[in-house]
Amino acid sequence: MSMTLFEADLTLPLFGRGKVRDTYDLGDKLLIVSTDRLSAFDVVLPDPIPDKGLVLNQISCFWFEKTSQVMPNHLITPIDTLDSLKQHLPPNTNLPDYLLGRSMITLKAERVSVECVVRGYISGSAWAEYKQAGTISGTPAPKGLQESQELPEPIFTPTTKAEAGHDEPLSEKETENLVGKSTARELEEKSLAVYQHARDYAQGRGIIIADTKFEFGFVDGKLILIDEILTPDSSRFWNSDQYTIGRSQPSLDKQPVRDWLADSGWNKEPPAPKLPPEVIKATTLRYVEAYQRLTGRKLQNVSS
Numbered sequence: 494m495s496m497t498l499f500e501a502d503l504t505l506p507l508f509g510r511g512k513v514r515d516t517y518d519l520g521d522k523l524l525i526v527s528t529d530r531l532s533a534f535d536v537v538l539p540d541p542i543p544d545k546g547l548v549l550n551q552i553s554c555f556w557f558e559k560t561s562q563v564m565p566n567h568l569i570t571p572i573d574t575l576d577s578l579k580q581h582l583p584p585n586t587n588l589p590d591y592l593l594g595r596s597m598i599t600l601k602a603e604r605v606s607v608e609c610v611v612r613g614y615i616s617g618s619a620w621a622e623y624k625q626a627g628t629i630s631g632t633p634a635p636k637g638l639q640e641s642q643e644l645p646e647p648i649f650t651p652t653t654k655a656e657a658g659h660d661e662p663l664s665e666k667e668t669e670n671l672v673g674k675s676t677a678r679e680l681e682e683k684s685l686a687v688y689q690h691a692r693d694y695a696q697g698r699g700i701i702i703a704d705t706k707f708e709f710g711f712v713d714g715k716l717i718l719i720d721e722i723l724t725p726d727s728s729r730f731w732n733s734d735q736y737t738i739g740r741s742q743p744s745l746d747k748q749p750v751r752d753w754l755a756d757s758g759w760n761k762e763p764p765a766p767k768l769p770p771e772v773i774k775a776t777t778l779r780y781v782e783a784y785q786r787l788t789g790r791k792l793q794n795v796s797s
């Protein structure tokens with residue numbers, strides 16, 4: 494029913510185009526469309542990955558529903574039918590089928606410009622820093638940790654939301670200076686609470702959420718979760734079965750692409766090379782499997 498989508502083409506004002514999502518401005522609301530674009534090493538690949546946008550959108554919706562008791566969020570409704578779409582878009586907007594299953598209507602918030610990173614396991618940039626300096630995000634960490642090891646407690650390691658270039662770690666004081674003391678405390682508490690809730694659930698389904706990133710915003714003076722949450726694009730998801738301490742872990746979703754890119758000799762500068770069809774197929778399968786394993790649901794509106 495649905496089809497592969499590289500770029501949305503709605504007759505609505507654009508709020509922003511990211512690496513993966515195209516967001517439209519509906520005044521006090523947003524329409525967030527997850528395309529099938531895939532980024533690796535911060536570069537968008539030229540090939541769409543069929544059904545990836547469905548997976549990302551439906552995983553986010555799943556978590557928004559599941560965690561709303563822990564922290565309210567921006568989701569108004571997922572877009573699953575043409576009727577729900579019509580209801581939320583202004584008259585005379587084009588209503589392409591490709592939106593079904595890959596988009597949601599949300600509240601528009603005043604964004605808090607902090608990337609709220611939570612780490613339950615030591616990996617990626619945190620592992621690189623720890624190996625070199627014994628610290629994580631500038632704070633001394635327990636001695637003797639191995640790569641990918643679970644931390645004694647999940648930690649909050651916020652960063653700036655850089656418009657260009659790399660996000661920089663924020664100390665507690667810096668976060669307070671940016672957003673105020675009480676908001677800083679709320680960001681930390683809620684980020685940890687939502688992460689722990691999701692981590693415990695995912696563990697029961699054989700998936701490790703090693704780390705993740707949240708964004709928050711204000712609506713009518715109240716802090717809510719915005720953006721996407723707990724997707725493979727905003728988190729590290731590992732397969733519990735394959736988890737081995739002391740090395741980097743294969744990615745649950747993008748590993749076929751990463752492996753192929755590594756073998757291709759690509760220098761990680763744009764443009765990225767085109768992927769062979771079998772790598773695209775394997776990657777779609779990984780995303781769909783991750784979705785079904787995590788949620789126990791069947792993906793809606795799949796193309797094949």
Ligand SMILES: Nc1ncnc2c1ncn2[C@@H]1O[C@H](COP(=O)(O)OP(=O)(O)OP(=O)(O)O)[C@@H](O)[C@H]1O
Pocket residue numbers: 509510511512513514515516523567599600601602603604708710719720721
């Ligand atoms: N409910 C919301 N209200 C206001 N802004 C939001 C809301 N949800 C998400 N946003 C913002 O909309 C933007 C969505 O952009 P998106 O994530 O697609 O691209 P990006 O962050 O610019 O780049 P990248 O693809 O690298 O993440 C982000 O800046 C995010 O903070």
Ligand SMILES: [Mg+2]
Pocket residue numbers: 511
């Ligand atoms: Mg983003």
